[in-house]
């Protein structure tokens with residue numbers, strides 16, 4: 001029985017976006033008594049057996065950033081693909097099970113990290129990055145940006161650019177303002193720090209549900225979803241991995257696949 005379920009998970013991982021590992025390397029298919037079989041969570045039991053595969057990334061990117069003028073602010077991507085994009089903010093929680101989940105299911109995510117939340121363990125996010133997921137900017141200290149002057153805003157954004165680039169070897173191109181609050185001064189600071197887009201969201205995960213901009217509580221093509229690296233301490237005992245699984249089920253039930261946000265954007 002477990003072999004069938006695990007085989008299903010492997011097939012799912014392949015479906016979900018080109019698992020590049022040969023199947024033989026999966027510890028979960030070594031057969032009864034094989035090493036590691038018990039170590040792998042059974043995602044089928046989590047209700048994640050039938051996620052939809054994302055279409056290939058579009059050749060002609062529907063969102064173009066980095067032009068002249070103020071940094072563009074967006075909360076969804078103008079696409080007709082039946083996809084949504086998952087972004088994960090902050091970074092207090094570093095659940096090892098979540099890394100396994102992403103490795104197995106290959107759900108693409110964009111990580112908007114707050115330097116102050118991740119500096120105790122930058123390494124946690126590296127295996128997630130190694131799956132092809134991008135690291136983006138979510139400030140040093142998570143302030144309300146409009147409470148800061150231009151210098152303060154610049155410090156928050158540029159300081160994070162510097163730190164995350166040093167840690168992860170890539171320069172963030174997107175910025176998410178804490179609490180989704182921004183002003184023209186934020187756009188200006190972002191531009192000066194090399195940011196090409198400010199990303200808001202259209203739906204967010206709650207502990208046991210989702211909150212939608214749409215009063216009909218529905219997802220739409222190109223929606224950007226907000227989740228958090230937050231754990232039991234911030235979530236009344238709930239794990240972020242469970243919460244993430246709930247979100248994936250809701251995405252699947254509404255007939256969407258998860259695509260990679262950066263694949264739909266043309267940067268300067």
Ligand SMILES: [Zn+2]
Nearest residue numbers: 089090178179
């Ligand atoms: Zn945040």
